[in-house]
Amino acid sequence: MLSFALASRFNKLKRQKERAQAAMLAALKKQEAVLEQKVAARTKALEHLANGDMLTGLLNRHAWRAAPQKLWSVIVKTAIAWRS
Secondary structure, eight states: OHHHHHHHHHHHHHHHHHHHHHHHHHHHHHHHHHHHHHHHHHHHHHHHHHHBOTTTOOBOHHHHHHHHHHHHHHHHHHHHHHHO
């Protein structure tokens, strides 16, 4: 009898642990998604600061140098998508 009670208790604790781990994993995934969104927003803001003149709001030299590369990457991506 005692062994059945111990086995039942052990299985109950095991299920509780599995539920707790699943809940923790879900919370971590949710937090990861929130942090990824924050990083993306901050990266976009920093790119804007790095590529623009703060006084005039116009593009600076760095942005003008990067423009042809960005344009070419868009052209290549469009061509690849068009072929598919």
